[in-house]
Amino acid sequence: MAQQTIRGFRDILPPQSNVFYAIEKAAREVFSLYNYDELRIPALEYYDLFLKSTGETTDIVQKEMYRFKDASQRDIALRPEGTPGVARAYINNNLSQTGKNSKYFYIADMFRAERPQAGRYRQFEQIGAENIGAESPYSDAESVSMLYEILKKLGIENFVLEINSLGCSECRKKYREELLSYLKGKEGLCEWCKERMEKNPLRTLDCKVDADKFVDFPKISLCESCSKHHEEFKKALSISGVKYVENPRMVRGLDYYSRTVFEFKNTSIGAQDAIAGGGRYDNLIKSMGGPDAPSVGWAMGVDRVAILLEKKWSDFVSNPLAFIVSMDKELSEYAFEILCDLRKNLIPCDFSDFSRSFKSQLRSADKSMAAFAVIIGKDEANAKEVTLKDLKSKEQKRVKKEELVRTLSVHF
Numbered sequence: 236m237a238q239q240t241i242r243g244f245r246d247i248l249p250p251q252s253n254v255f256y257a258i259e260k261a262a263r264e265v266f267s268l269y270n271y272d273e274l275r276i277p278a279l280e281y282y283d284l285f286l287k288s289t290g291e292t293t294d295i296v297q298k299e300m301y302r303f304k305d306a307s308q309r310d311i312a313l314r315p316e317g318t319p320g321v322a323r324a325y326i327n328n329n330l331s332q333t334g335k336n337s338k339y340f341y342i343a344d345m346f347r348a349e350r351p352q353a354g355r356y357r358q359f360e361q362i363g364a365e366n367i368g369a370e371s372p373y374s375d376a377e378s379v380s381m382l383y384e385i386l387k388k389l390g391i392e393n394f395v396l397e398i399n400s401l402g403c404s405e406c407r408k409k410y411r412e413e414l415l416s417y418l419k420g421k422e423g424l425c426e427w428c429k430e431r432m433e434k435n436p437l438r439t440l441d442c443k444v445d446a447d448k449f450v451d452f453p454k455i456s457l458c459e460s461c462s463k464h465h466e467e468f469k470k471a472l473s474i475s476g477v478k479y480v481e482n483p484r485m486v487r488g489l490d491y492y493s494r495t496v497f498e499f500k501n502t503s504i505g506a507q508d509a510i511a512g513g514g515r516y517d518n519l520i521k522s523m524g525g526p527d528a529p530s531v532g533w534a535m536g537v538d539r540v541a542i543l544l545e546k547k548w549s550d551f552v553s554n555p556l557a558f559i560v561s562m563d564k565e566l567s568e569y570a571f572e573i574l575c576d577l578r579k580n581l582i583p584c585d586f587s588d589f590s591r592s593f594k595s596q597l598r599s600a601d602k603s604m605a606a607f608a609v610i611i612g613k614d615e616a617n618a619k620e621v622t623l624k625d626l627k628s629k630e631q632k633r634v635k636k637e638e639l640v641r642t643l644s645v646h647f
C-alpha cells in the first residue's frame with residue numbers, strides 16, 4: 236500500500252485540475268483588463284508576520300496555523316492567507332516608490348489546519364487581488380466588480396454579494412463598548428462567544444451557535460467620513476452593474492479590516508458558503524512599518540469555485556483531435572513520424588504504446604475521446620498514407636500523409 240495523504244490534503248485529478256486551470260485563466264484575463272500585475276510570494280514566512288497582521292485574536296492565528304521551528308530554530312509558518320505576504324513584499328521592495336499603481340494579484344496555495352469538510356481543506360488555492368495605496372470608494376467598487384466579472388466569466392450566477400462597513404478605528408472604538416454592554420446583558424452565550432466578547436466583541440456576531448440570540452444586536456453608527464465612503468461605494472457598485480445586499484452582521488474573521496467588507500456567498504456547497512471575501516485595510520501597511528497606504532482587496536477560494544462548477548466539469552476537458560494507432564510494432568517509426576508532424580502543425584494528438592496490440596491501442600483511442608484514429612498498417616506505410624477513422628460515425632478513409640494535417644485542420 237502506498238502512503239496515504241495527510242488528512243485535509245488531497246490530490247486534484249483531471250478533470251478537476253482542468254477546472255482549476257480554467258478558473259485561473261479566467262481570473263488572469265480579468266486581471267489584465269483591470270491592469271493588475273502578478274506578485275509571487277513565499278509559502279513560508281516568519282510566524283510573527285501573521286501574528287501581527289492576520290491578528291492575534293483570529294481563529295487562523297489562534298488555532299489554524301502550520302507553525303514550526305526549522306533546523307535553525309526559526310519560528311516560521313506556512314501562509315494561511317496572502318494579504319500579509321503581499322503587504323510585507325510591498326514594504327520590503329519599496330513598491331510605493333515605483334510611481335505606478337500598486338495593484339497586484341496572486342494565485343497560490345494557502346494552509347490552514349481547520350477541521351476538514353466539504354469545501355474546506357487544509358491546503359487550498361486562493362486567487363487574490365490587492366490594491367495598495369488607494370483610498371477612494373471607487374477602488375473598493377473596482378475591486379469588487381473585478382471579482383464579480385471573474386465569477387460571471389466562469390458562468391457562475393448563483394451567488395449573493397453581501398457588503399458591510401466596519402467603520403474606522405474611531406467608529407469601532409465606540410461600537411465595541413456598545414456591543415460589549417449588549418453582549419453582557421445576554422444570558423447563556425456559548426463558550427466561544429464568552430471568550431471572544433472581551434478580546435474582540437465584533438467577532439461574536441459571526442457565531443453560528445448563538446446566531447438566533449443576536450437578532451436585536453446594535454448596528455454600528457458610522458462617522459460622517461465613513462458613512463460618506465460607504466454611500467459612495469454603494470453608488471459606485473451600482474454604476475458597475477454589481478448587485479449587492481447589505482449585511483450589518485458581517486464582520487469577517489481577520490483583524491485588519493476597516494470600512495468596507497464584503498463576501499460572495501453561495502448556498503449549494505453546504506456550510507462553507509463563502510466563495511470569496513475581502514475588504515479595506517487602511518492601517519495594515521503602516522502598522523507593519525510601511526508608508527501610509529490605505530488598501531483594499533479580496534481572495535477567492537478556487538476549490539470552492541470548482542465545486543460550484545461541478546456539473547460542468549466535462550466542458551473544461553480538452554480531448555485530442557487525433558489518436559495514432561500502429562497495427563504493427565515494425566511500423567512504430569512511421570507512426571511516430573506522423574505524430575510528430577501533427578504536433579508540429581499544432582494538431583492536438585496522442586498515442587498509447589506502439590508495442591501494444593492493435594485492439595488495445597484502438598481501445599485507448601476510444602477512451603481518449605479523440606475525434607479520429609489515425610491508423611497505420613503496412614499498406615498505409617508503403618503508400619505513404621494513413622487510414623483516418625471517425626471514432627463516432629466509424630467511417631474511415633485513406634488519406635495521403637501530406638494531406639493529413641489539412642484534412643484534420645478542417646475539424647479543428
Ligand code: HAM
Binds near residue numbers: 364512537
Ligand atoms: P478569507 O475570507 O479568510 O480571506 O479567505 C478567502 C476565501 O478563501 C474564502 O472565501 C474561501 O472561499 C477560501 N477559503 C478559506 N479557507 C478555506 C479552506 N480551509 N478551504 C477552502 N477554501 C478556503 C482572506 O484570506 C483575506 N486574505 C482576503 C483579503 C485579501 N482581504 C483583503 N485582501
